[in-house]
Each structure stands twice: as C-alpha cells, then as structure tokens.
Amino acid sequence: MTFTRTETMVVAGARALEGRRVCFVGIGLPNIAVALAQRTVAPGIELIYESGVYGSRPNRLPLSIGDPCLVTGSLAVMPMAELFQYYLQGGLVDVGFLGAAQIDRRGDLNTTVIGDDYHHPKVRLPGSGGACDIAQNAREVIVLMRQSRRSFVDTVDFRTSPGSRVARVITDLGVYTVGERLELTALHPGVTLDEVRAATGWDLDLAPGVTETPPPTAEELRILREELDPERIYLR
Template sequence: MMTVAAARSLTDGAACFVGIGLPSTAANLARRTHAPELVLVYESGTLGAKPDRLPLSIGDGELADTADSVVSVPEIFNYWLQPGRIDVGFLSGAQLDRFGNINSTVIGDDYANPRVRLPGAGGAPEIAASCGEVLVVMRQSTRSFVESIDFISSAGHGRGPGDRERLGLRGRGPVKVITDLGVLEPDPATRELTLTHLAPGVSVERVRAATGWELAVAERLVVQEPPSPAELRVLRALTATAEA
C-alpha cells in the first residue's frame, strides 16, 4: 500500500528525485502505469533513467545504460536540484514531528554524546529545501512520529506557517507523509500534519495510537483504494526481477 500510494502521488511528466528502495519501486511503478513520461533522476547523476529492472543502488549500471544523460554528482545538486529544477523528491528518516521536520542524525538530547548516532542526512537537506514538493515515506509508530525530534536534519514546515519562507527554502516542503497506516498532509493554515487518508482496514484510533502527538484528523477522511490488478501485476514483476 505504501508503494502504491507513493506511485499514485507522482504525475506524468514530472521530474522526480529518486532514492533506492521504496521510492525507486514507486517511481518505476508509476512510470509503467499512469505516468509513462515521469523523469527519473538518481543522485548518482543519471537523468531520465528508464531501468528495465529495479536498480540495486544509485550506482547500478542499469541506470546509466538507460538514462537520457549522465552528469556528475555536483551538477545534479548545483544545477538541477538546488535551482529548483526537480518537481518532487522522496525523503524518510528516523524521526518526524507534526510539522514534517525530519531527523536522521542523532537520537538523544546531547549531540556530542547521543544515545544513537545515525548515518546522517546526506543529500536530504537539499531535497527538502529545493524540490518543488516532498513526499515522505515512513512506517508509523510512536518511536518515529514524535512530539519533538532530537535534531532537525531536513526542514519540513519548521514550527508553522511562514517558516520555510523565512528560512529562504525554495520548495513547498512535505506535501504528503505516506505511512503503512495512511496518509498525512499539512493543514493549509497551520501546516500541521493531518490524517487525510486511511489504509484499508485501519482505524483512526490505531493511527492516533501510533503517533506521538495529538493527531488532527480531516473532516472528510478518505479510505485509500486498494491496489488495482494492473498495479499489482507491474509491482510483482518489478520485485520478482529485483529478487532474481
């Protein structure tokens, strides 16, 4: 459901900054179903990649072999990402707060001596700052959806309306947080994440129990459509190829 929900969020013709894992699967699913002109951009420097199978990493030769162009990593960031030429990017992390700020750096209040030191943000801050919009994909639990994150690795909506503009961030920030329980979207006025879609068979109570703050719920709550036969067929073919 997470992969299908992410794929459905991608529009035909958009330029998508893709990561390995679920984002890559979702982007390739979208390209093979409703968005054949989706432009896949991988951090390694491949523009317009059209892989016949799911890549094993951003350095997989399949991406370069099928790309419209291959450029350097600095050019990807300096020319394509930071000037706002990428429409949508995927992000995830260890922690997320009610305004879509992400932590992928440390767990614990003391940065110098944290309880857990995580891999870090990599290119995520630039994606969060400069993509036209961001899709966050994370499994939902009170461990990851917290009242206050320990470190802001990638900015979402700061502390509310106007924060992105004050910080000079180009893009709209997180427009959807896609989880295994449903979809959260920022409220137009407060920018606080609000539950707008439920996964099939999931209750509002279950989502609230997996959230570390008092979760707002949309007045018109929608139940997500289950995957279509076509989506399942393509998704199974993609994953079968990857496993092979």
C-alpha cells in the first residue's frame, strides 16, 4: 500500500482529534483533517467555523470559510461576535486546529506577511482572521502545515498568533510537541532525520526516543481519495 507524505500528515492530524469534543477549525489543510476525523476516530466531534457555524457536519470540503456547505447539519448558526464571545472566549473550545505560512521554534505563527517590511512585503498573506483569537482562547492548539526552511523559521516575519497554547505541530515530515520549543517526537514513514534537519531553520530539538508515525490505513486512504478529495485539491 503506497501513500504520500501529505496523506500521512492529514491522517496524523485526524488521529490527533480522537477523544476531542469541540474543535475550532481554521481554513486550509485543517479542513480535510477534521473531515477525516468525523468519519473515523471522532464521529461526535463538534466543529466550529469562524463564519458563525457551530456543530458543522459538511457533506463536502468547503471552498472557503463562507461556503454554505458548512451549515449542513449544524447545531447552530449565529453572528460571528456571539460565536467568538460565548464559545471561544467563554472557554468552551477544547482544541483549535490551525494552519500557517510560517512557524518558529516557540510555536508562534505567521499568516500575515512574508518579508521584513510590513508595508512592502515579499508576499502579503490573508492575515489573522480568527486565528489569533483561536490561538489565545482554545484550551490547546494543533497546527497542520507543510515543512521547509521557508515555513520553519528561526523567527517569524510577523507574529500573527502567539504559540503559547500550541501543543502539537504536524507536518508532512513528522510530528512535534511544544513546550518551550518545538521538539520532534515522530518521523513519518520513509522520512529521515537528515531531511527534517534540512527543512528546519534552527537547530532541531529531539524528544527522547523519536518514534515512527503509524502509516495510514487502507480505509483512511479510501476516504481521503474517494470521498473527501478525489480531485486532490488538498492532497496534491
């Protein structure tokens, strides 16, 4: 059975939600991971999207945070202000699930600009949206992102979201836990430690006894490839 590193990353992200009840989902890669979790390890998980939807069970992957499919089967739809104030700031969110363009060794996230000059950046990104609020108010945060020296940097170009509640980072190369710094705890199948070091913009910290991520199962791959992303928009 063959699988890609992106598929391994998404599966690892979905498995991290086992036993969780309320998850505030950021746009991007977290969408496909939570969709897989709903169909496998966390069928009762209640998804929140910043557009004002609680308890979403979308029947397909959303194209944006305003996609009407997010309302499908939801428990409640409300103004964004109420969602953030009553649920997120009220301490009712177990886990925030975010992506990012950059992360540093402390877990700080950047989704705002690439480059030193905010007013004239190399790349201007979508910005915070609800990410900063999620990062500060969810009980813990999981980050899902692809890893390279451009994304794993010593210091983020712009600190969009603080890393104080980031507990786990899952990339296409491995899995990290976060205390004072990111610490590699697992390598994905077929990934070498040298590859991870080459894709990290600081001296890598290793957990005692780095393990290997369990590979995706045939059923997880079937759901990803046939039900969730047959056109491989997320899984490219």
